[in-house]
Amino acid sequence: MHDVGTTENKGTSGEIEERAKEDWRTRLIQFIAGAIAIAFTFFYLQFRTQAILDVDGYYHIKWSRLIWEGLRQGHFPPPFPYLPLTTLNPQSYVDHHLLFHILLIPFTLFGDMRIGAKIAAALFGSLAVISCYWLIFRYRIKYPLVWLVALLACSAPFLYRLSMTRAQSVSIIFMVVGIYLLFERRYRWLAPLAFLYVWTYSLFVTLIAAAAIWVAVVWWSERRFEWRAFLWTIIGTVVGFVLNPYFPKNISLFIEHLLMKLTAKDFATSVGAEWYPYESWYLFYSSLVAFTAMVVGYVATGRSERSQAARPAFFLLFSTLLLIITARSRRFVEYWPPFAILFAAFALQPLFERARHAFGSLPADVLADLQPLLDQQAGDKKRRFREEIAPGLLCVLLLIPLGFNVYGTAQTIAEDENPFAYRGGMEWIKQHVPPGEIIFNTDWDDFPKLFFYDSIHRYVSGLDPTYLLDKDPELSRLYENITLGREPNPAPLIRERFGARYIFTDNQEVHDAFYDNIINSGWAEEVYSDDNCTVLRILDERREPPPTEDEQPDEPTDDEPQN
Numbered sequence: 001m002h003d004v005g006t007t008e009n010k011g012t013s014g015e016i017e018e019r020a021k022e023d024w025r026t027r028l029i030q031f032i033a034g035a036i037a038i039a040f041t042f043f044y045l046q047f048r049t050q051a052i053l054d055v056d057g058y059y060h061i062k063w064s065r066l067i068w069e070g071l072r073q074g075h076f077p078p079p080f081p082y083l084p085l086t087t088l089n090p091q092s093y094v095d096h097h098l099l100f101h102i103l104l105i106p107f108t109l110f111g112d113m114r115i116g117a118k119i120a121a122a123l124f125g126s127l128a129v130i131s132c133y134w135l136i137f138r139y140r141i142k143y144p145l146v147w148l149v150a151l152l153a154c155s156a157p158f159l160y161r162l163s164m165t166r167a168q169s170v171s172i173i174f175m176v177v178g179i180y181l182l183f184e185r186r187y188r189w190l191a192p193l194a195f196l197y198v199w200t201y202s203l204f205v206t207l208i209a210a211a212a213i214w215v216a217v218v219w220w221s222e223r224r225f226e227w228r229a230f231l232w233t234i235i236g237t238v239v240g241f242v243l244n245p246y247f248p249k250n251i252s253l254f255i256e257h258l259l260m261k262l263t264a265k266d267f268a269t270s271v272g273a274e275w276y277p278y279e280s281w282y283l284f285y286s287s288l289v290a291f292t293a294m295v296v297g298y299v300a301t302g303r304s305e306r307s308q309a310a311r312p313a314f315f316l317l318f319s320t321l322l323l324i325i326t327a328r329s330r331r332f333v334e335y336w337p338p339f340a341i342l343f344a345a346f347a348l349q350p351l352f353e354r355a356r357h358a359f360g361s362l363p364a365d366v367l368a369d370l371q372p373l374l375d376q377q378a379g380d381k382k383r384r385f386r387e388e389i390a391p392g393l394l395c396v397l398l399l400i401p402l403g404f405n406v407y408g409t410a411q412t413i414a415e416d417e418n419p420f421a422y423r424g425g426m427e428w429i430k431q432h433v434p435p436g437e438i439i440f441n442t443d444w445d446d447f448p449k450l451f452f453y454d455s456i457h458r459y460v461s462g463l464d465p466t467y468l469l470d471k472d473p474e475l476s477r478l479y480e481n482i483t484l485g486r487e488p489n490p491a492p493l494i495r496e497r498f499g500a501r502y503i504f505t506d507n508q509e510v511h512d513a514f515y516d517n518i519i520n521s522g523w524a525e526e527v528y529s530d531d532n533c534t535v536l537r538i539l540d541e542r543r544e545p546p547p548t549e550d551e552q553p554d555e556p557t558d559d560e561p562q563n
Contacts, residue, residue: 027144031137034148038133039126041152041406045163046122048410051419052114053121057165059448059463060097061117062455064104077245082451082458084438085475085498086467087256094246094253099199100167113452114419117165124169125162131176132338138180139311141345142352143391146398150344153402155287155337157278157330159409167201168334174200175335178207178233179318182214183311187228191236198240202257206322206335208233213317221310256470278330286408289401290337293344294319300347312350315343421532422446425504426453428528428535433457433502440500442483442511444468450504460498485513491523491538502527503536 052058063080070078080093088094095101107116129151136147152159162169174197181189190211197204211233218226244250277283284291297319301312322336429439435456441447447462461468461479469476478497482490494500503524505511515534518524522542528535 027137030144031133034133034144035126035130037148038129038152039122041159042125042129042163043122045159045406045410045413046118046125048413049416050114051416052117052165053160053413053416054164054166055417055445055448056463057117057121057448058452060101060165060167061104061108061113061120062448062452063095064101065108065113066455067101068105068108081436082455083447083460083462083467084458085460085471086462087253087471088463088467089471092249092252094250096202096250096253096257097167097200098245099196100170100201103170104165121163121165121169128162128169128172129338131173132342135176135180135342136345139183139346139349141349143394146391146394147341147345149395149398149402150289150293150341151338153398153405154290154293154341155333156405156409157283157286157333158290158337159405160412161331161334163409163413168203171197171201171203171206172335172338174204175206175210175339178210179314182210182229182314185226185229187226187232190229190232191239194233194236195240195243198237199244202254203335204237204240208237209321210314210318213314213321217310217313217317221313276330277327278333283326283330283333286405287333287337289398290340293340294323297340297343297347300344300351309350312343312347315339315346319343418532419449422449422504422506423453424530425528425533425535426450429502429504430454430456432527437502438498438500440494440498440503442503442505442514443508446504446506460500483511483514485511485517488517489521489523490514490518491521495538501538503538504533505536506533507531 046053052061066078067076070076077095077098079090080088080095081090082088083093084090104117104120107113107120110116110119132151133144133148136144141147162172174193178190178193178197181187181193190207194204194207197207208230211230215226215230218224218229241247241250241254246253297312297316301309301316319336319339319342322332322339326332326336430453433439436458438458438460439450441450441459441461444461444463444465447459450459451462461476465476468479475497478487478493481487482493487493494503503518505515507529518536519526522539522544524536524538525543526534527537
């Protein structure tokens with residue numbers, strides 16, 4: 001009898017092990033299929049245009065290439081002489097994306113760095129969403145396919161901004177890893193993570209916020225003070241600042257960024273559109289799935305028992321914080337939507353588990369008494385509907401906003417600016433202007449493209465207009481007045497105050513008044529022009545300005561004699 005029982009037990013144990021292996025294989029296939037779907041989406045979006053999406057990507061990929069060239073020559077980090085009139089002058093420059101730029105180096109080795117930048121953007125964007133999807137698998141959240149589609153359908157602006165060659169994708173990966181370490185209570189690992197995050201992007205403050213939220217949530221749910229989570233995060237952050245090639249200038253730049261952007265009033269100067277909020281109605285309908293997830297999460301968290309609510313409560317506070325800063329500035333829209341989906345997923349999980357355990361924990365005699373009242377076939381149908389049909393229908397429903405978001409984002413990306421628009425003008429400057437001279441660029445946001453094509457010259461303003469404003473407010477106001485055509489005789493001011501003899505301007509209507517002023521003054525001549533841009537040279541001596549339209553001689557009529 002003993003041998004028989006042992007054999008039966010082994011058989012039962014073997015069946016359990018086989019089911020576990022089968023479950024693991026199924027989940028692995030689901031995860032790989034989901035990762036492929038995510039990657040396909042981002043590579044499809046990325047190559048709807050030839051351009052590097054968002055102009056800052058031109059700066060990031062070119063600067064990464066210069067870092068690589070500096071490393072090969074034994075210079076790390078290399079000097080940055082390109083914006084000498086701003087707070088990013090050679091003495092004060094800080095690369096607060098340093099690790100991100102190092103990660104971009106392999107993509108600069110393509111024959112066309114533009115292609116390398118686009119592949120990097122698609123890859124990092126995919127990894128960011130895959131990391132969120134991995135968190136769902138790691139904690140065995142039910143219906144992973146539903147959450148996969150929800151992650152991709154959560155927001156059109158999210159898809160757009162994650163397609164940029166910028167550090168936000170890597171930032172999301174840092175956030176997800178930090179959340180995993182908090183949930184697993186591996187607090188010591190938060191120190192190296194925070195260190196690397198500081199080297200990568202200035203949004204490392206979200207990791208500090210996450211640690212503080214986790215401490216509060218654990219105290220609320222378990223009545224324990226998890227001070228180590230916050231302490232190790234702060235230690236890693238401080239070390240990241242101190243053990244940094246830009247210390248202590250990196251502290252000054254970080255404070256400058258906070259003072260520039262964290263203001264309840266309007267900005268001191270006209271900054272990039274990403275710093276302003278979205279129109280409310282657009283944000284709502286373009287991120288409808290994310291908003292719906294927030295509502296579902298709020299309702300589900302309210303019905304969870306406190307002992308099971310630590311993780312949902314964390315996502316409640318964290319995603320709400322990200323929603324608030326998204327409402328303040330559109331540049332944070334890439335962070336809130338995926339964490340809104342994670343909030344709903346983790347908030348619903350305790351309810352699903354409680355429902356399953358409630359029925360499964362009934363005594364055997366009670367289940368036996370209830371069995372005659374339950375039709376087995378009907379029970380199987382209900383279970384199949386709950387486990388397969390309902391999630392499938394929800395996925396199909398989510399495919400509608402997914403289709404709209406992907407199509408709309410693809411259309412927006414396809415309309416991006418011509419990446420070669422300034423190449424002709426910058427090639428002329430490289431060939432005719434001595435290296436090291438300052439080029440007066442009439443738009444601060446043209447700098448990344450100018451820098452991409454020409455890194456042997458310097459420029460007046462770039463990356464952010466507040467860098468020039470903070471360095472020299474008077475010069476910043478003069479720059480704005482000149483470029484908008486408010487100065488009737490700008491050439492002497494450009495030469496004397498900015499130290500520039502050559503001017504690069506795009507052919508946009510906003511600069512028509514500037515162009516007319518400088519040409520009509522007689523102090524400048526046009527040396528290069530195409531459909532997209534114009535290069536002007538300031539003269540040593542004033543010439544007679546060209547005649548205006550009113551001064552042009554009248555064309556002879558048919559009745560007038562012609563010489």
